[in-house]
Amino acid sequence: MSDVYLTRIQSPIGRIEVLSDGDAVTGLSIERDGHLPHDEVPPRTCAVLDDAVAQLDEYFAGSRTTFDLPVRLTGTPFQQAVWAELGRLGWGEATSYGSLAAAVGRPGAARAIGGAVGANPVPIIIGCHRVLAGDGRITGYSGGEGIPTKQWLLGHEAIGFAA
Template identity: 60%
Template sequence: MTASTLTIPDYLLRVDSPIGRLELTADDDAVLSLSIEGGGTLPHDALPEKPNAVLTEAARQLTEYFDGKRKEFDVPVKLVGTPFQMSIWQSLATLGHGEFISYGELGVLAGRPGSGRAVGGAVGANPIPIIVGCHRVLASNQKITGYSGGNGIPTKVWLLDHESIGHL
């Protein structure tokens, strides 16, 4: 997808991080998306930054997180998805720094036991990773099964190690 096929965000800000550049979008009230650089690109690279107070605060909190000084985010977010995705993302939002959950446990929390594949799809579609900690989802044996953000599994490994979450 190129910038010309994407919706132009109201507000846009990029932040450097140990896992690559991050691109945040927002409306007047909340963060709408967070993209992690993958292959040297971000979705809206062709657009100029247009920060607002929400994005400036999100950038500050992300910097503190990467510096090890922040364990939870309190910047407002606006998640938009199917009812199933929303239930998964709301469950993810309850996980604290250093906590993890399996795909199966997440399905049970969402009222859909045995729906591991659908849970994985919803986790992968999370529009605001890191802030809504989808990296905290592992297989039941604590193996990493994938990650859609940034450079994939190496990005997830970095985030898990940063939070001292054991994994295989």
């Protein structure tokens, strides 16, 4: 990982690890069961990560509703299309898997959309927590502790969801 920059922060949803290539944010992981993917790697920061830390702190404090960070996302063209649509959602806005499928020209592909949403390499920065089932239920979340983490993020942004 000599060409990767890494930092960690404390947050209301657990520790967060942010990765960068020095020019853009390339990954974000939320602690699960007390662990992060690169816990054994010492932090090594850069200007992009310093900005990411400041903006994440502001987000969790409630004073930031949009992120202004360069991100570099590696994925299939389908994943890239889904992540681009997710990036259009703003603070407090939610969508459904079906609506997201229609937006990327793949109506009826809600299950595939779920896979792409779950593979989002920079959750929170690209708000994959804002995707709900068509009836407003939470069907899962791959970050942090799963559904409790998603519930916290939705509550933080005052996004209602069905129980």
